[in-house]
Amino acid sequence: MKGNIMKHTGFIRLFRGAAFGCAATLLLVGCTEEPISYGAGQEPDGEALETVSGTLRSRRSLRDRIPVRLVEGYEDDVADQIYYRLNTTTSQPVTVTVSPDLSLVDTYNDANQTNLQPLPIENVILGNGGALTVSAGAVFSEPLEVVFSAKNLSPGTYLLPLSLQSDETNPGVLYYGITVREFDDNLFQQGDNSLEIPLDTEWTTVFYINTSEAQAQYADYVAWEKQDINDFQNVYRASLGNIIVLRIAQVDYDDAMHRVLFAPTSDLFYTLEHSDKYIAQMKDKGRKICVCIEGAGKGIGFCNMTDAQIADFVSQVKVFVETYDLDGINLWDRGAGYGKEGMPAMNTTSYPKLIKAMREALGKDRLLTVVDYEEPTEYFYDTSATGGIAVGDYIDYAWHGYVSEDEPVVFCNPYNSNTLYVQRVQRKPFAGLEEERYGNVNVPFYAANSNLFMDFDGAWIYDLSGWGENPTCNLIVFNDLKLPEAVVTEQGCIDMLDNFFMNLSYDYDGNQLFNSIVVTRIPGIYRNSSKNYDTFAKDW
Structure with a gap:
């Protein structure tokens, strides 16, 4: 499935995986030049619709908690793609809108006994105004790009709740745990960057x-690394x-x-x-x-x-x-x-x-x-x-x-x-x-x-x-x-490795194995300004 990829400065690493997020009730949108939102279960003529539900999904995680890694002082952004999936097809387009909701950060910290900082709104950009549209007769929406930046951020772990705008009391939410770290020279042998x-x-x-x-x-x-699903801290690292x-x-x-x-x-x-x-x-x-x-x-x-x-x-x-x-x-x-x-x-x-x-x-x-x-x-x-x-x-x-x-x-x-x-x-x-x-x-x-x-x-x-x-x-x-x-990015094999190990962490029902551990990768030499992954192209 292809979507319009938003243009922006810096290089983007597209995270790829599969996701099963949390369900939410839809806002149905009519086919007009000025979209009109109708209440769930209602058509324009007021006749009741069969209940339609959907799931907000990320390419980065099977769950509603998604790890993102940034490095202090680096301009290359990180992007995820999110989708909306219906439980059934409909005869008219269905649109939902997502937006950051920092009011949920304190609720998350209280529920999970964490102390995560809210990610500043200026460090995230949503494509298409946050709107996700499922076409008539389809099940999946076109992808929506979410771009994260480390600009002006100090090292630490930040939380960005990305919430469906809904009349329901429990709207669908994706929780992004953004880890900003200093470049770690200790990851490398002295002198050769291995x-x-x-x-x-x-x-x-x-x-x-x-x-x-x-x-x-x-x-x-x-290399790969496991993170705790609640506080997004590393618990295992291996090559x-x-x-x-x-x-x-x-x-x-x-x-x-x-x-x-x-x-x-x-x-x-x-x-x-x-x-x-x-x-x-x-x-x-x-x-x-x-x-x-x-x-x-x-x-x-x-x-x-x-x-x-x-x-x-x-x-x-x-x-x-x-x-x-x-x-x-x-x-x-x-x-x-x-x-x-x-x-x-x-x-x-x-x-x-x-x-x-x-x-x-x-x-x-x-x-x-x-x-x-x-x-x-x-x-x-x-x-x-x-x-x-x-x-x-x-x-x-x-x-x-x-x-x-x-x-x-x-x-x-x-x-x-x-x-x-x-x-x-x-x-x-x-x-x-x-x-x-x-x-x-x-x-x-x-x-x-x-x-x-x-x-x-x-x-x-x-x-x-x-x-x-x-x-x-x-x-x-x-x-x-x-x-x-592309130069500096880690697309291709690195994303597929990430995808494979991430999905290996779940059972058939979307429950996590490995004691609430998610899988991500460790930034390699592409985070060193003197080395990029294009270094590894044939050089003779």
């Missing part, structure tokens, strides 16, 4: 990095990206010698050759640096190599891993172009043999992970098809590879079909692989204009709630980290 925040221990997160687009060290600046998977390396083929070649791209080579800049700081924090191997469209891949080719290929990979002191290899059999004329047909024993040989070559101290995707891995449950090799005995983790920027987030658990979440992909467990070593979720990064950010139908958001209530594996895989869409 984040000094320990790795997360609650989840094992996997980041893919396409080195043809971004510097690998981008992954070192992604994400336990496993970093670098791309692109491929399976190539030498026609003259009939030799299968391990072929890293020049960008991957450059990254590893300059590991002091792009890799070292991540390894120092305990991140595992791996390389993904995938197909090159030559008709040869993991599923049709001879035994001699497997041995040769594995030896090439081993030299590469040892030369660049990598922590492991990720195998993703996609794009091989099987069926190409002159190339062998796929078989069910080549890939298992490759995995076994790769484990023996890498040893037990390095990671070997496999992406479960389509035909190449669909028979890994059946040792009679794999030549007696139980693939799970030779790998550390597997995760599914069904991920697309054009589809909702896919959840897949091969071990249990009776899950709280919908499984749109059905797979079978790898022989020898325990359930806790299979990653059930692979998260894409949506474009800024994608409705899947909000996911109005709840397709993946509700699945996430069900998955989060009883996860069988603490592994979360994120597809290629995307560079920001």
Whole structure:
């Protein structure tokens, strides 16, 4: 859903998430040049209407309390988008109006035993005069932008109640907790600006990095933080990206010698050759640096190599891993172009043999992970098809590879079909692989204009709630980290990470898990005037 984005000075970070706020009775508006508000339950002719109710929603939180982070002295504003959702369609447009109501700050403080300051009115701007209109026959209003500024604000935590103007005694309210902080140099190691925040221990997160687009060290600046839902204070802080998977390396083929070649791209080579800049700081924090191997469209891949080719290929990979002191290899059999004329047909024993040989070559101290995707891995449950090799005995983790920027987030658990979440992909467990070593979720990064950010139908958001209530594996895989869409802002991948972890905090009924904790992100180096996220674009 697109709306008119208000123009203003400074850069805007658009918060994206899904929200379920508090219900409110509507003011119905007639279709005239000068809109006229009618009392709820009345048409212009005075006939009674069936009761219509709605929900005020934010893209930043599932609840009515929304954290916002600003930095003292910085001009880049922060924006949220809010919506109004009806419980049913109507035959005429429905308009509600929201506005700041600072009279609710004292009430909030008394109810929650907090001491939050009211945000000055001049530090918030509402688009469209605060009006939210749901068109006839629609359920959602167009988005309304709410912009927050730190101008002239001292460090501290402020509260802005954004209230529906209604005749009801309990109108819908969104409570924004605005934290203004000083830039914290202690977040960074002395001299190199790398984040000094320990790795997360609650989840094992996997980041893919396409080195043809971004510097690998981008992954070192992604962190998350929990805030108490009542006072908006931080209670947990951790750095994400336990496993970093670098791309692109491929399976190539030498026609003259009939030799299968391990072929890293020049960008991957450059990254590893300059590991002091792009890799070292991540390894120092305990991140595992791996390389993904995938197909090159030559008709040869993991599923049709001879035994001699497997041995040769594995030896090439081993030299590469040892030369660049990598922590492991990720195998993703996609794009091989099987069926190409002159190339062998796929078989069910080549890939298992490759995995076994790769484990023996890498040893037990390095990671070997496999992406479960389509035909190449669909028979890994059946040792009679794999030549007696139980693939799970030779790998550390597997995760599914069904991920697309054009589809909702896919959840897949091969071990249990009776899950709280919908499984749109059905797979079978790898022989020898325990359930806790299979990653059930692979998260894409949506474009800024994608409705899947909000996911109005709840397709993946509700699945996430069900998955989060009883996860069988603490592994979360994120597809290629995307560079920001504008200088200084953190749109793109950072918003999607925020979105995912935020929604993971709720159950099906919108109740919070984690003892009343909400999730937000920690400002990274984009808050340092000498560094911005565009720093991480490919620079060679």
